[in-house]
Amino acid sequence: MGTMGTLMRWLLMLVLLALVTVSRVSGAAEVIVEGSAPIRDGDVGKAREIAMRRALARAAESQGAIVNSQTTVRAGSALETAQVRASACTGESQVIAESIKNDELTVTVRVTVLASGSCVARCQRSYINKVVVTNFAFEFPEHLLPGERAILRYYSAGETARMIRKHQRLLVDFDSLSFPYESPARAPEPFMGKGETETPFAVLARKHRAQYVLSGVHRDFALSQKTWGKLNRRIEIEVFLHDGATGGLLDKRSFAREAVGDVVLSDASVIGSPGFYKSDVGKVLGAQIEDIARWAEDRVACLPFMARVIKSEGRTLHIDAGAESGLSVGDTLNLHIWRANDVRGINDQGLGREKSFQTTAALKTIYPRFAIVELIEAPKVQEPIHIGDLLYSQ
Structure with a gap:
């Protein structure tokens, strides 16, 4: 009986070791995370969607993240900007709990997180197109x-x-x-x-x-x-x-x-x-x-994120994307303008327009569906910023 018990213990240890080895080789880890979002205008579905994305982002960041920070000093004041990029990506997920308290919905999610080397097929974008x-x-x-x-x-x-x-x-x-x-x-x-x-x-x-x-x-x-x-x-x-x-x-x-x-x-x-x-x-x-x-x-x-200018007041701009797109205070976006004249083909057909980088803007205030940004420097071309001009992720 003792020999049989010892054999069973050895077999169990080998199985556990194999499972750990497979987990390490596959570069996967399982985590349980939470994500929350306010319920606005009674739209529980939208709150659940945002909470789920926040939980998945937290799961990806749990395996490490790259932080790019920048300090810009202007007129005696310092502007701090930062951008966080997860060093892993998420695989299968399962909601295991959901609760609503004080008009805020919270989901608890079990997520399989893949190491960066295991997720080359999926892009790791900070923002949600x-x-x-x-x-x-x-x-x-x-x-x-x-x-x-x-x-x-x-x-x-x-x-x-x-x-x-x-x-x-x-x-x-x-x-x-x-x-x-x-x-x-x-x-x-x-x-x-x-x-x-x-x-x-x-x-x-x-x-x-x-x-x-x-x-x-x-x-x-x-x-x-x-x-x-x-x-x-x-x-x-x-x-x-x-x-x-x-x-x-x-x-x-x-x-x-x-x-x-x-x-x-x-x-x-x-x-x-x-x-x-x-x-x-x-x-x-x-x-x-x-x-x-x-x-x-x-x-x-895998494609770049972009947002449109919907209001312009000097260096302060309102854009048509917010928290639901994954934007956070301190993130930076690049302002581009499209050249007025089309690029023409051999037969004079319009092939499109060129865009040119103007300046960088930092996000100051985030709302669910829009955000307020501030230009870090004046645009390269001294032209007014128009409604519909575009800001792109870096």
């Missing part, structure tokens, strides 16, 4: 049966945004009625009215306080002949990611899958319901939306 999703039109409307057109007409923007919101890596909004291209066949060529100089993507991003725009086109939705007595439906969606400042195309990708079986939508099909996503066509559409959301998150999370 926002993307606005538009309608994904159909290049060939004739692929849809008459009863399907009303069901599928506006589903894509809302469902893609819901999936991105579920993952909680980005801020997101959607505009189901907007399609920013000349036509589905000509996408990603933007629709520009005569005499218009601002792209529809810049208009959408400013309207929704977003940094980037996600649009798309259903390239294929056709039914094909029966296989073993079942219908096939090939679904291909091409998506485009645009810069919210200029409208420039940053990336694009096609997602194609095939549904077999019950692939015709009826009046009983409720897009977004659990029952729909259990159907043959719903499973495929759900997987495609998941793929698109993951791709957009990975791309947008």
Whole structure:
């Protein structure tokens, strides 16, 4: 009995040692953290979203952080600025408790934290970008049966945004009625009215306080002949990611899958319901939306953060981003202006505008959806700062 007990103890020690070794090799650690946010205007969902992001940021910083600080002396007063960058990133997370007290929501989260060497696939941005999703039109409307057109007409923007919101890596909004291209066949060529100089993507991003725009086109939705007595439906969606400042195309990708079986939508099909996503066509559409959301998150999370000037008073500026975007007092942003003249191509087509760095601004006061910054130095070009000018993360 004694020999058996000793053997069991040795086996247990070996198992524990193996677990520790695997944990160290994988560069992962599990932590429990809290995040809090005030409930404003009774919006518990928004408070929960902000609290969750703060908890995840705290988890990443628990494994170490890089602090960049700067002191600027001007007119006898010192301005302290600092920026904190986590040296790790977060993996899987689970909310284990939630409470509300004095109009403040607190979440307790169990988080797997990955060492910096284990998270090269995901960017470690200090700030949270926002993307606005538009309608994904159909290049060939004739692929849809008459009863399907009303069901599928506006589903894509809302469902893609819901999936991105579920993952909680980005801020997101959607505009189901907007399609920013000349036509589905000509996408990603933007629709520009005569005499218009601002792209529809810049208009959408400013309207929704977003940094980037996600649009798309259903390239294929056709039914094909029966296989073993079942219908096939090939679904291909091409998506485009645009810069919210200029409208420039940053990336694009096609997602194609095939549904077999019950692939015709009826009046009983409720897009977004659990029952729909259990159907043959719903499973495929759900997987495609998941793929698109993951791709957009990975791309947008790696892109620079930017905020727009919404009010200018001397050296003091108001910008359209705040605590929900991860901004903190003392952070610094770079003010840029866009040159007035477009860069022209060989055939005199407009290719875009150049931007130039002007000065650095420090965040002085943070509110949930906007912030107040102060210019550290005067701009290089002695021009007034205009509403809509952009500040970028460093």
